[in-house]
Amino acid sequence: MPITLYAHRLSQPCRAVEITLRELSIDYDFHEVDFAGGETRTSEYTEINAFQTVPALVDDNDKGGRLTLGESQSIMMYLCRTAPGQETARQWYPGDQDAMRTAQIDQWLAWHHGNLRRFDMFHHIMNLHLTLPMLKREIQNTLIAPLQAGLNQGLVTLEAHFERQHHDAHPPTVLGDEHPTLADLTMSCELYQIKTAGYRFGRYPQVTRWLEGMADRAHFRDVSKEVDTLGQEIREQSGAYLALDKAFG
Ligand SMILES: N[C@@H](CCC(=O)N[C@@H](CS)C(=O)NCC(=O)O)C(=O)O
Incomplete structure (x- = not known):
């Protein structure tokens, strides 16, 4: 049969x-x-x-x-x-x-x-399990991807600015001096939090060097501990949806 x-x-x-x-x-x-x-x-x-x-x-x-x-x-x-x-x-x-x-x-x-089948909640558990990844992927595509494109433009500008300084004596700063200014502080705090989530700025070596120089300062490190922890959690739980390697790498 x-x-x-x-x-x-x-x-x-x-x-x-x-x-x-x-x-x-x-x-x-x-x-x-x-x-x-x-x-x-x-x-x-x-x-x-x-x-x-x-x-x-x-x-x-x-x-x-x-x-x-x-x-x-x-x-x-x-x-x-x-x-x-x-x-x-x-x-x-x-x-x-x-x-x-x-x-x-x-x-x-x-x-x-x-009885047993009537109350079997497996389907609901499965839907819940599948909904979260789908939602995260959707948010990555509609919300995060356009922001990544915009941020890339800003990073191109910053990289070109640092390249124009032509020196390797110390990490780049916005005004080109050894000591950073509030301009460095404000912008590095911005980009650092993105880095904590797992993004790397490999396409922008001068920006990377500048950010590492700023993040290495003792007070910067201390005050950034909470954002470090949150960034690590995001990286571990949601990194797969964030195009971490491709965005600026
Ligand atoms: N009493 C039916 C239940 C079958 C049943 O509930 N099947 C579900 C999947 S577990 C289904 O076909 N759902 C799709 C639909 O209703 O379109 C049996 O034992 O075959």
Whole structure:
């Protein structure tokens, strides 16, 4: 009996059916149904399972007959009733062989739907888990990426300014003297906080040198400890969404 299972492995009833097929050593073709993308609502799928859910099973028999079946428990019972290896199948579901044991199994199967499954919050947990990364990626694309482009323009200006000073005696400063001024302080505090989140300014070697010189000052270091800690947390928890290597590197 060529069998096709229409299913998705993130679905509990689908996994239960697929495990049944394997336990009974039944060969099957697996058709992954994109149920999150609405495939169960298509007319093609509705022909296979009028209830528009996964799993569904199609069994084409030798005589040209075709069975299409939805509802995981009906599918599992059918497989047990028709499996070639009946000795194994009867252990899973005795059917007519043992009415009393079968009635007990039926009772638990019915109870499962109204109880454990009804309160299974896995789908909500999964949605919550998937929503956060999607939201972060969306914010990176719509909010952070344009700011990175703008900041790159400013960094080009600053880099060119430092390059015009033509000396290596000390780290660059805005006025070119050894001692920084308020202009250095204000701008370095700005760029330093971006650096704490994991950005590097590799495309701008003079800016990098200037920033390192400023960040090396004792009071700068002390007063920056809190932003260092927050930046590290951001880097570890959200770095993957921030294009840390590409933005200014
Ligand atoms: N009582 C059904 C439940 C099937 C079910 O809830 N399937 C969900 C996935 S776990 C589904 O198909 N959802 C997609 C939809 O409703 O479009 C069974 O045991 O087969």
